[in-house]
Amino acid sequence: MxxxxxxxxxxxxxxxxxxxxxxxxxxxxxxxxxxxxxxxxxxxxxxxxxxxxxxxxxxxxxxxxxxxxxxxxxxxxxxxxxxxxxxxxxxxxxxxxxxxxxxxxxxxxxxxxxxxxxxxxxxxxxxxxxxxxxxxxxxxxxxxRRLPMQLAAEIIWNQLPPLTCQVDGTLVTAVLEPCYDVGGDAFDYAANGDILHVGLFDTVGHGISASALTTLTLNTYRNARRSGLSLVDTCRSIDKWIRAQYPGQFVTALMAELDTRTGRYRRISAGHPPELLLRGGRRAPSLPTPNALPLGLEHMVKRPPEVVEFQLEPGDTIILYTDGITEARDESGALFGPDRLAGFMLDALARRVPAAEMMRRLIHAIISYEAGELRDDATAAMLQWHH
Structure with a gap:
């Protein structure tokens, strides 16, 4: 004592x-x-x-x-x-x-x-x-810090929540690289009552201009969420502010809500790659994507963003990622690709690697695949539901 x-x-x-x-x-x-x-x-x-x-x-x-x-x-x-x-x-x-x-x-x-x-x-x-x-x-x-951090990365890291969060039987964990020079990728989450909100964002460009747009996107997302807006209205709000402050720029995004009590998963993919759904040791069919234009370009169509809904089963794992993950290239130019990503994650799940450790190993596998030099920001988030 x-x-x-x-x-x-x-x-x-x-x-x-x-x-x-x-x-x-x-x-x-x-x-x-x-x-x-x-x-x-x-x-x-x-x-x-x-x-x-x-x-x-x-x-x-x-x-x-x-x-x-x-x-x-x-x-x-x-x-x-x-x-x-x-x-x-x-x-x-x-x-x-x-x-x-x-x-x-x-x-x-x-x-x-x-x-x-x-x-x-x-x-x-x-x-x-x-x-x-x-x-x-x-x-x-x-x-x-083992290396100097670039200003754009400083801005992004100061915007992010902790890498890992667990609430009862639901876990979300994420990883972001290059950690000292990231500028355009970001993620966010919030556990409010029975709803877990998760967002993954990929801003066009790099450096300070990209980090400024990412900052606006993240905070508009949070403002909409905290104001009680629906997914559709959240998408519209972010789109409006991007067009107002950064005309001609855009952000791809995947914004989701998971009811942690029932396992009901709802999301909008705004020009973003489809998430991976892993179930029972296998890769399940991907959800439809994209079902909205990138944020900042929604004014180009008259129809509202579409919300896709899906029922999860206990033990399901969802992997959200930016294209810097799947478009990583080895020395021959071969893409890392969604199949290799799914295989990597399924192998880690089979060996019961802790979730946060899976993401650490994944990002180091991506860095190794590109021989230590990432061509693009690479961000991934894992969502696991157990009920």
């Missing part, structure tokens, strides 16, 4: 960068010799010591092939025995379903089950402190 009290004191007077020192002082109270925080970088490649950690006390650890990385990817504790000289315990730092990094503890012996339960509570508290204190300074951002 003394360790909890010291950590809770940070709620009122501390910054995120003060957390490493408090944890280090509290380590003996936790039965540990050392305690520290490693945060995931934007590219989700390395776990990095939180700014404020004493130099030399910890080094970045790759996600792949390390016990710390396994704790992050599996969202479960991992242990490394020190061959009679104590060992190290890593616990995932989860803010809700969002993976922030890991808590690293140096201990004399593998803790008993009751102690590990208490340490999991401490890890949850640390995650809450990081999430709540991150906006009062730049320590978390400094930690997570």
């Amino acid at each position: 003394e360790a909890v009290r010291r950590l809770l004191d940070l709620r009122h007077r501390g910054r995120a960068e003060d957390l490493p020192a408090v944890l280090s002082q509290a380590a003996p109270l936790l039965g540990a010799e050392t305690a520290g925080v490693l945060l995931i970088d934007y590219a989700q490649v390395d776990l990095c010591p939180l700014r404020g950690t004493d130099p030399g006390a910890a080094e970045p650890k790759p996600v792949e092939g390390t016990p710390a990385g396994l704790a992050f990817t599996s969202a479960n504790e991992t242990w490394l025995d020190g061959d009679g000289d104590g060992g190290r315990l890593w616990l995932p730092l989860l803010h809700g379903a969002e993976r922030l990094g890991v808590l690293e503890l140096g201990v004399k012996a593998y803790p008993a089950e009751a102690t590990r339960h208490d340490l999991a509570v401490i890890a949850a508290l640390v995650a809450e402190l990081i999430a709540s204190r991150r906006f009062y300074g730049d320590a978390v951002e400094h930690t997570r």
Whole structure:
């Protein structure tokens, strides 16, 4: 409880960068010799010591092939025995379903089950402190950035919700690349009562002009949603504002609503690629798309946008994506394509890879497919419904 009290004191007077020192002082109270925080970088490649950690006390650890990385990817504790000289315990730092990094503890012996339960509570508290204190300074951002972030990407990241959210049996998780230079892609979601709202947007162009248009689109989407507008009226509102502020420009979008109680899925595809529906270990037929013109071009037709409805079954997975995913090309020019995307996701589902980890692996597969140089922004979101 003394360790909890010291950590809770940070709620009122501390910054995120003060957390490493408090944890280090509290380590003996936790039965540990050392305690520290490693945060995931934007590219989700390395776990990095939180700014404020004493130099030399910890080094970045790759996600792949390390016990710390396994704790992050599996969202479960991992242990490394020190061959009679104590060992190290890593616990995932989860803010809700969002993976922030890991808590690293140096201990004399593998803790008993009751102690590990208490340490999991401490890890949850640390995650809450990081999430709540991150906006009062730049320590978390400094930690997570391994490369300079371009201004367009700065604008987009500041608009986005957490990458992962889970409400009861429904989960949504997303990924965005190139993380340091994205400009035209974005996603959003909101869980309101029984309805989960999800939107994926792909703005024409790149750079600052694209990020400005994306910002307008995201905030108009949120304003329409919070005003209680229907999907059709939301589409019309975004279209109106794009035409008013950026005449001649457009945004493709897929905006959906899922009734998490009944599994009823409703959506409008405004010039956007069709989502993938995965059911029972197979790819199901795609829903009709597009069923509206891209946002900003709706005035070119007189008919209103059409809403497509579909009944999900428990366990169904929906993959939303921008064309930067399926139009990725290898050195021979072959497209990654929707079939390869479906195969990748079905294989991960069969191996019971956690949803957020599937998306991390997917985006790294896309980067690898294009030999490390993405030709376009690549964004994907996964929606899973269990009832």
